[in-house]
Amino acid sequence: MISPDNTSTTTTRVVVGIETSCDETSVAVLLDGTLASNVVASQIKLHEEYGGVVPELATREHLRNLSTVFLQALKEAKVQSSDIGAIAATQGPGLPNALQIGFQAAQGLSLGLGIPLFGIHHHEAHLYSPWIDENSGQAEYKAFEPHLSLIVSGGHTMLAHVTGEFEHKVIGATVDDAAGECFDKTAKLLGLPYPGGPHLERLALGGNPKAHAFPRPMLKDANDDFSFSGLKTAVRYHLRDHPETMADPSLISDVCAGIQCAIVEVLVNKAVRAARRLGVRCITASGGVTCNNHFRESLQLACKVAGLRCRVASRRLCTDNAAMVAMVAHRKISLGFTPTPLAEECKPQWQL
Numbered sequence: 126m127i128s129p130d131n132t133s134t135t136t137t138r139v140v141v142g143i144e145t146s147c148d149e150t151s152v153a154v155l156l157d158g159t160l161a162s163n164v165v166a167s168q169i170k171l172h173e174e175y176g177g178v179v180p181e182l183a184t185r186e187h188l189r190n191l192s193t194v195f196l197q198a199l200k201e202a203k204v205q206s207s208d209i210g211a212i213a214a215t216q217g218p219g220l221p222n223a224l225q226i227g228f229q230a231a232q233g234l235s236l237g238l239g240i241p242l243f244g245i246h247h248h249e250a251h252l253y254s255p256w257i258d259e260n261s262g263q264a265e266y267k268a269f270e271p272h273l274s275l276i277v278s279g280g281h282t283m284l285a286h287v288t289g290e291f292e293h294k295v296i297g298a299t300v301d302d303a304a305g306e307c308f309d310k311t312a313k314l315l316g317l318p319y320p321g322g323p324h325l326e327r328l329a330l331g332g333n334p335k336a337h338a339f340p341r342p343m344l345k346d347a348n349d350d351f352s353f354s355g356l357k358t359a360v361r362y363h364l365r366d367h368p369e370t371m372a373d374p375s376l377i378s379d380v381c382a383g384i385q386c387a388i389v390e391v392l393v394n395k396a397v398r399a400a401r402r403l404g405v406r407c408i409t410a411s412g413g414v415t416c417n418n419h420f421r422e423s424l425q426l427a428c429k430v431a432g433l434r435c436r437v438a439s440r441r442l443c444t445d446n447a448a449m450v451a452m453v454a455h456r457k458i459s460l461g462f463t464p465t466p467l468a469e470e471c472k473p474q475w476q477l
C-alpha cells in the first residue's frame with residue numbers, strides 16, 4: 126500500500142496502463158509519473174509456428190494472461206488496486222478482439238474503482254515513447270521540441286510532423302507493406318521464424334550489404350510516403366533465380382544485409398529529408414523496427430551529419446508495451462485532458 130502524500134491526490138499518483146493491441150499482453154504502473162513496473166508477456170513463441178499472428182489465439186492468450194500480468198505489475202510497483210487513480214488502455218488501432226480484452230478490463234476497473242478511463246491511441250503511445258528516459262523512468266517533457274517522428278512497426282510505417290505535445294499531423298505513410306512487415310515477409314522467404322526482423326538482423330551481421338542492388342522503393346519520390354512490397358517481390362525473384370542461395374549461409378547473409386540496408390536507407394533518408402524541409406531540429410523514432418541496430422546507428426549518423434538531434438525509443442520500449450500507454454495517459458491527465466467516456470468502444474481502425 127502506498128503512503129498518503131499531501132502534495133498530490135491519489136487521483137493521479139498511480140496511473141496504470143494496459144496494452145493488448147496485437148501479440149504482447151502488457152501492464153505498466155506509473156508512480157507520480159515515474160515508471161514503477163512494466164510487465165510484458167510476449168506471445169511470440171505461440172505464433173511462431175504459424176508464421177504470423179493468429180488473431181483468435183492472440184485474443185485467447187490476452188484473456189488467459191492479462192490478470193496475471195496485471196497483478197505482477199502491481200506487485201512490482203508495490204501498489205494495490207485501491208491505490209490506482211486512473212486507468213489507461215490501448216483503444217486502437219489493432220486486432221479488434223485483442224483490443225477488447227485490454228480495453229474492457231480497463232472499463233471494468235474504471236467502473237469498479239470509480240476512477241477515470243483513458244483510451245489511448247497505439248501510435249500516439251509509440252510516437253511519444255522516445256521521450257521516456259529508461260534510466261530515470263520518466264518522460265523528458267522539458268526537452269520536448271517540435272520534431273519529425275518516424276513510427277516503424279510490424280503494422281505501420283509513418284512520418285508525423287509534431288508541432289507541440291499532442292499536436293501532430295501524419296505527413297506520410299506506407300502505401301502497401303509496413304517496414305516491419307517487409308522484414309518479416311522477406312525473412313519468411315528465407316525460411317526464418319516469425320517475427321523475422323530480429324533473425325534477419327542477426328544473419329545480416331556477417332553479410333555484404335552491397336552484394337545485391339535491391340530496390341529502394343520511393344526513395345527519390347517527392348512525397349513522404351513509403352512502399353515496401355516491391356522490395357519483397359525483388360527478394361522473391363532473386364531467390365527463385367538463385368536457388369543456390371538457400372544452401373549457402375554466406376549467400377543468405379548477403380541477402381539479409383542487402384534487405385536490411387535497403388529498408389533502413391529508405392527510412393532514414395526520407396525522415397531526414399522531411400525534417401529538413403519542415404525546418405525541425407529533431408527526429409524521433411519508435412516502433413519494433415527501431416530495435417534494429419543498423420537502423421539506430423544509421424539514423425544517429427544521418428542526424429549528426431544534418432545537424433539534427435536524434436531520439437530513438439530505448440530498446441525495451443520499441444516493441445509493444447504498456448509503459449508508453451501509461452505515460453501518454455499520465456501526461457494527458459497533467460495537461461487536463463478529458464477522460465474517455467465509459468460507453469466508448471474500441472477503435473480497431475483509429476487513424477492518428
Ligand code: KG4
Pocket residue numbers: 147277278279280281304305306308309320321322323326412413414415416417418443444445
Ligand atoms: O511495434 P511492434 O512490436 O508491433 C507492432 O505494433 O507492429 O513491431 C513488431 C515488428 C515486427 O515486424 C518485427 O519483425 C520488427 O518489429 N522488429 C525488427 C527488429 N525487432 C523487431 N525489425 C528489424 N530488426 C529488428 N531487430
Ligand code: ZN
Pocket residue numbers: 247251278412413444445
Ligand atoms: Zn506497436
